[in-house]
Amino acid sequence: MKICYLPGDGIGPEIMAQALRVLDVFKKEGMNIELEEALLGGAAVDATGEPYPPATQKAARAADAVLLAAVGGPKWDVLPRPQRPERGLLGIRKDLNLFANLRPAVLYPELANASSLKPEIVSGLDIMIVRELTGDIYFGEPRGISEEGGLRVGRNTMIYNEEEIRRIGHVAFKAAQKRNKKLCSVDKMNVLETTQLWRDVIIEISKEYPDVELSHMLVDNCAMQLVRAPKQFDVVVTGNMFGDILSDEASMLTGSIGMLPSASLDANNKGMYEPCHGSAPDIAGKNLANPLAMILSVAMMMRYTFANEAAATRIETAVKKVLASGLRTGDIFEEGTKRVSCTEMGDAVVAAL
Numbered sequence: 021m022k023i024c025y026l027p028g029d030g031i032g033p034e035i036m037a038q039a040l041r042v043l044d045v046f047k048k049e050g051m052n053i054e055l056e057e058a059l060l061g062g063a064a065v066d067a068t069g070e071p072y073p074p075a076t077q078k079a080a081r082a083a084d085a086v087l088l089a090a091v092g093g094p095k096w097d098v099l100p101r102p103q104r105p106e107r108g109l110l111g112i113r114k115d116l117n118l119f120a121n122l123r124p125a126v127l128y129p130e131l132a133n134a135s136s137l138k139p140e141i142v143s144g145l146d147i148m149i150v151r152e153l154t155g156d157i158y159f160g161e162p163r164g165i166s167e168e169g170g171l172r173v174g175r176n177t178m179i180y181n182e183e184e185i186r187r188i189g190h191v192a193f194k195a196a197q198k199r200n201k202k203l204c205s206v207d208k209m210n211v212l213e214t215t216q217l218w219r220d221v222i223i224e225i226s227k228e229y230p231d232v233e234l235s236h237m238l239v240d241n242c243a244m245q246l247v248r249a250p251k252q253f254d255v256v257v258t259g260n261m262f263g264d265i266l267s268d269e270a271s272m273l274t275g276s277i278g279m280l281p282s283a284s285l286d287a288n289n290k291g292m293y294e295p296c297h298g299s300a301p302d303i304a305g306k307n308l309a310n311p312l313a314m315i316l317s318v319a320m321m322m323r324y325t326f327a328n329e330a331a332a333t334r335i336e337t338a339v340k341k342v343l344a345s346g347l348r349t350g351d352i353f354e355e356g357t358k359r360v361s362c363t364e365m366g367d368a369v370v371a372a373l
């Protein structure tokens with residue numbers, strides 16, 4: 021199992037250290053894990069001048085899976101755009117063709133009171149957001165800020181071709197088949213042609229999945245429904261930008277963005293695994309971050325790239341045990357539980373494993 025790991029910036033190295041301890045448990049038991057560290061984001065810019073340097077590209081391409089913590093931070097926001105950490109993240113996603121981003125929003129019963137919603141609205145919540153990750157307005161050309169007729173004009177291009185929609189659609193229908201056989205496709209077809217095509221193509225391929233109940237929802241309504249009655253959803257499929265926003269919204273139903281892992285997959289289940297959150301500059305360097313989204317991303321790596329369901333379930337069970345024992349980082353802390361640091365949370369997961 022060749023794994024390239026990228027600690028990145030901010031809280032990145034702190035949560036990555038806990039994920040590596042989890043991997044070490046498996047390694048000591050004899051799992052054949054080979055690890056290689058590489059630079060991405062601000063850390064890479066500082067060392068090489070580029071957010072996704074060639075050495076990282078080489079290591080990431082050679083690996084079976086990539087583990088990423090988080091990139092970015094105010095220190096680099098003043099740089100020209102191609103050098104910003106986020107471009108490193110978008111660069112590696114595009115380079116490895118990781119078009120399918122799976123973001124599961126699962127409420128652990130112990131966190132029912134930490135959710136932003138009332139327990140009765142979220143208890144048992146288990147949604148899978150399938151976000152297209154290498155297209156849309158994130159990558160469309162032309163883009164940029166130019167001067168036109170004496171005015172500055174900012175421009176981005178929202179664009180999808182039918183093949184890009186088809187391949188993410190198939191991933192979503194297949195995910196729904198393995199779950200509760202309900203798929204909601206989210207678009208803005210009342211206004212945007214890109215997403216009219218999105219809806220047309222999703223309807224076309226739905227003929228191949230007669231066992232899946234397909235529905236469609238406009239993104240603004242979906243944002244509202246997610247906080248009104250989130251359990252109506254099983255699998256949600258949507259484009260890159262809507263998926264970015266809706267997954268952060270969904271994270272708060274589970275208690276914290278620090279609980280939401282993700283898998284970004286290519287057509288052959290090579291994947292990059294990362295928490296959905298960012299580098300959290302406000303708490304970086306203080307040993308306060310919640311490492312569970314990062315650790316649960318390791319579980320997703322075991323499941324999707326290495327087809328090791330037993331290892332995945334074992335990690336998830338360890339996380340459940342730790343939450344049941346009452347330990348909480350600050351983001352999920354509530355009265356009656358015990359507040360712990362990032363490393364103490366890591367200690368507890370390793371012990372539970």
Ligand SMILES: NC(=O)c1ccc[n+]([C@@H]2O[C@H](COP(=O)([O-])OP(=O)(O)OC[C@H]3O[C@@H](n4cnc5c(N)ncnc54)[C@H](O)[C@@H]3O)[C@@H](O)[C@H]2O)c1
Nearest residue numbers: 090091092093278296297298299300301302303309310351
């Ligand atoms: N995948 C990524 O690497 C990724 C994702 C999102 C944002 N970013 C970048 O991260 C930087 C900060 O962005 P932001 O502040 O908008 O979003 P953020 O996700 O970093 O932080 C938002 C809020 O959530 C909290 N938070 C996030 N992760 C946490 C964790 N594990 N434990 C406890 N609290 C946590 C933060 O403290 C902050 O209050 C920006 O440079 C942004 O571009 C990177």
Ligand SMILES: CC(C)[C@H](C(=O)O)[C@@H](O)C(=O)O
Nearest residue numbers: 092106109110264296297298
């Ligand atoms: C940092 C940024 C480029 C990234 C995105 O928008 O995809 C992040 O918000 C995410 O959700 O992974």
Ligand SMILES: [Mg+2]
Nearest residue numbers: 264265268296
């Ligand atoms: Mg995001």
